[in-house]
Amino acid sequence: MLVRELSVVESLFGLELELPALGKFWIQSTLRNDGVVLEAYLNGGSNPRLVGILALMLKRGATIEYVFVDEQFRGQGVGTQLVQAAASLAKEQEMPVIKARAIIQDPFGGIFSRLLEKVGFQAYDTASLLRFSDNPQTRQAWAEFMERRGSRICTKLQERGFRTVSCAEADAALMERFAREVETSFPAHLNPYQFLDSREHRVVRDFSFIALKGDEPAAYSLVTTVDDRTLTFQQLSASFKYQGSGAFLLPIVAFVEKALHSTHPYKLLSTMVYDRNRSMTSLLQGFLQPFAVNINTQYFYFLPLQEEARCACGACGETV
Numbered sequence: 001m002l003v004r005e006l007s008v009v010e011s012l013f014g015l016e017l018e019l020p021a022l023g024k025f026w027i028q029s030t031l032r033n034d035g036v037v038l039e040a041y042l043n044g045g046s047n048p049r050l051v052g053i054l055a056l057m058l059k060r061g062a063t064i065e066y067v068f069v070d071e072q073f074r075g076q077g078v079g080t081q082l083v084q085a086a087a088s089l090a091k092e093q094e095m096p097v098i099k100a101r102a103i104i105q106d107p108f109g110g111i112f113s114r115l116l117e118k119v120g121f122q123a124y125d126t127a128s129l130l131r132f133s134d135n136p137q138t139r140q141a142w143a144e145f146m147e148r149r150g151s152r153i154c155t156k157l158q159e160r161g162f163r164t165v166s167c168a169e170a171d172a173a174l175m176e177r178f179a180r181e182v183e184t185s186f187p188a189h190l191n192p193y194q195f196l197d198s199r200e201h202r203v204v205r206d207f208s209f210i211a212l213k214g215d216e217p218a219a220y221s222l223v224t225t226v227d228d229r230t231l232t233f234q235q236l237s238a239s240f241k242y243q244g245s246g247a248f249l250l251p252i253v254a255f256v257e258k259a260l261h262s263t264h265p266y267k268l269l270s271t272m273v274y275d276r277n278r279s280m281t282s283l284l285q286g287f288l289q290p291f292a293v294n295i296n297t298q299y300f301y302f303l304p305l306q307e308e309a310r311c312a313c314g315a316c317g318e319t320v
């Protein structure tokens with residue numbers, strides 16, 4: 001088998017592999033962001049056949065974003081060789097570690113995580129992935145929540161001068177103020193401009209909301225889509241000043257009300273909560289969980305590439 005890099009010119013002519021929408025997204029995104037796409041060919045010499053592909057992002061460290069092997073050729077070591085080739089390439093580029101993710105409950109998630117572990121990757125973090133859909137049960141659960149507590153909290157916040165606008169409705173002056181406040185008044189680990197400035201993660205502006213006290217941003221939610229069918233709730237954040245005020249609920253309520261009571265093409269909503277994020281985890285357990293149609297666990301893996309690499313969690317500072 002031969003593993004080689006896909007050039008941008010070749011990518012313009014389309015791939016011989018039939019990839020799912022997520023695969024196409026990651027291949028395009030990787031190429032646009034100067035990452036590397038590796039292709040695995042059988043019969044490298046005569047009549048080569050493309051049997052697998054891997055997307056390796058090289059911005060902010062090396063991350064395997066996607067691996068796909070033609071169904072006919074699975075279980076023959078193609079995926080393993082692509083992952084090993086990606087690790088060698090990242091090492092050549094003097095990256096300290098290479099990262100990857102696997103969703104254990106996905107049809108191939110367990111296989112992929114075993115593959116990673118066999119190559120030497122170690123898990124360093126986990127997150128819950130929640131999926132919601134618009135069905136009679138979620139509608140009922142939402143109506144009950146609003147009747148029991150939601151409407152009362154929102155009315156109280158409105159009486160105290162809070163309001164909600166979507167990013168589609170916000171004018172330039174408000175977005176300018178939002179940009180300034182995000183830098184100074186909101187927790188730094190979330191950066192909405194990572195999505196607002198990105199061409200791949202299309203921000204769905206009429207489903208992303210800013211809660212304002214007067215004209216001061218107090219909380220926001222950021223929603224994106226990759227395939228125009230699934231909305232991904234990427235970020236929910238309250239400013240330092242309004243943490244504990246309940247203002248975070250306003251963007252959620254505005255979002256759900258719009259999702260349930262307007263005509264739109266979206267079928268599913270997904271969101272991810274890191275298990276180490278205590279405040280979001282308690283929000284999840286106390287509030288979001290009843291609405292979820294399923295909850296999956298995403299494992300974050302890393303493989304040290306240099307003699308002395310720091311743990312990928314970025315928090316403990318340990319060498320591995």
Ligand SMILES: CC(C)(COP(=O)(O)OP(=O)(O)OC[C@H]1O[C@@H](n2cnc3c(N)ncnc32)[C@H](O)[C@@H]1OP(=O)(O)O)[C@@H](O)C(=O)NCCC(=O)NCCS
Binds near residue numbers: 070074075108115
């Ligand atoms: C996940 C995927 C990339 C693995 O590729 P692959 O070429 O089949 O993987 P490998 O042949 O290198 O196998 C890796 C390990 O998984 C095992 N494995 C592969 N397919 C398996 C299957 N259907 N059932 C059980 N184990 C399987 C292999 O036996 C091997 O373990 P072993 O060496 O101990 O025997 C491939 O299944 C795929 O393309 N899936 C769809 C896309 C996807 O979900 N990608 C992962 C997320 S990005």
